[in-house]
Amino acid sequence: MIELTNLTKKYGKLIALDNLNLKISPGEIFGFLGPNGAGKTTTVKLICGLLKPTTGRATIGGIDIQQEPEKAKRIIGLVPDFPFVYKKLTGTEYLSFIGDLYNVPLEEQGEKITNYLEMFELGQWGNELIENYSRGMQQKLVMASVLLHDPKVIILDEPLVGLDPKGARVMKEIFISLSKRGTTIFMCTHTLEIAEAMCGRIGIIQEGKLTHLGTKEELKEKVTAGGSLEDIFLKLTGGSEYSDLLKYL
Numbered sequence: 482m483i484e485l486t487n488l489t490k491k492y493g494k495l496i497a498l499d500n501l502n503l504k505i506s507p508g509e510i511f512g513f514l515g516p517n518g519a520g521k522t523t524t525v526k527l528i529c530g531l532l533k534p535t536t537g538r539a540t541i542g543g544i545d546i547q548q549e550p551e552k553a554k555r556i557i558g559l560v561p562d563f564p565f566v567y568k569k570l571t572g573t574e575y576l577s578f579i580g581d582l583y584n585v586p587l588e589e590q591g592e593k594i595t596n597y598l599e600m601f602e603l604g605q606w607g608n609e610l611i612e613n614y615s616r617g618m619q620q621k622l623v624m625a626s627v628l629l630h631d632p633k634v635i636i637l638d639e640p641l642v643g644l645d646p647k648g649a650r651v652m653k654e655i656f657i658s659l660s661k662r663g664t665t666i667f668m669c670t671h672t673l674e675i676a677e678a679m680c681g682r683i684g685i686i687q688e689g690k691l692t693h694l695g696t697k698e699e700l701k702e703k704v705t706a707g708g709s710l711e712d713i714f715l716k717l718t719g720g721s722e723y724s725d726l727l728k729y730l
């Protein structure tokens with residue numbers, strides 16, 4: 482469903498993404514992990530057509546995002562790392578705008594918008610301007626807008642940042658239900674317990690290179706670490722050697 486071939490992005494001399502090859506199947510929940518600055522958001526922007534690759538290509542459902550951007554974008558839902566919303570609209574207006582953009586039939590919009598606002602506990606907020614929403618509420622609204630047009634592929638960049646525990650739990654349940662219905666989910670996250678609970682396969686990127694790929698069990702075989710994904714991740718990325726840093730305290 483997502484196929485990345487020799488995908489490379491350079492910013493000047495910096496190679497932010499170095500020859501990434503990856504295939505993600507329909508219904509898979511893929512976790513993309515890596516330290517700050519590793520190239521995760523760059524990858525997300527390349528998949529969604531917000532950046533042009535230096536070399537290589539990304540296809541979504543067989544559609545090349547650079548060659549047929551509108552066709553590919555129609556089947557993608559993106560939840561970016563910072564919620565991007567029009568703050569002078571109300572929540573309902575924003576959802577209806579996104580519904581129109583993605584050709585959600587007008588007669589379906591009303592009920593869906595009411596239901597999704599309710600699902601994210603924004604029912605009382607539909608007629609308020611988005612500028613009065615907290616960050617977490619804006620994040621939930623973006624997620625509602627993605628569900629509204631029912632994309633085949635959902636790309637999430639740190640989807641749980643800013644969500645309260647209940648919001649995070651609801652979001653997790655939503656991702657699992659969607660994947661059971663065949664929606665493909667590509668998720669960048671630092672929240673390793675979420676990745677551990679939800680993701681089939683995990684890719685670890687470091688300094689632009691995909692260094693590890695597999696299920697949690699497969700990654701575990703590579704290290705002599707404790708049982709949690711956090712232990713495995715820190716071991717694989719050299720992140721368990723931090724005691725030296727504490728000398729500055």
Ligand SMILES: Nc1ncnc2c1ncn2[C@@H]1O[C@H](COP(=O)(O)OP(=O)(O)OP(=O)(O)O)[C@@H](O)[C@H]1O
Binds near residue numbers: 515522524
């Ligand atoms: N527009 C840009 N111009 C120049 N360099 C950039 C630009 N955007 C990102 N970079 C660089 O590319 C590298 C990868 O950044 P990216 O945002 O993809 O990392 P990330 O894995 O998403 O990190 P984080 O976990 O902090 O979100 C970093 O070194 C960053 O400084």
Ligand SMILES: [Mg+2]
Binds near residue numbers: 521522523562638
């Ligand atoms: Mg990022």
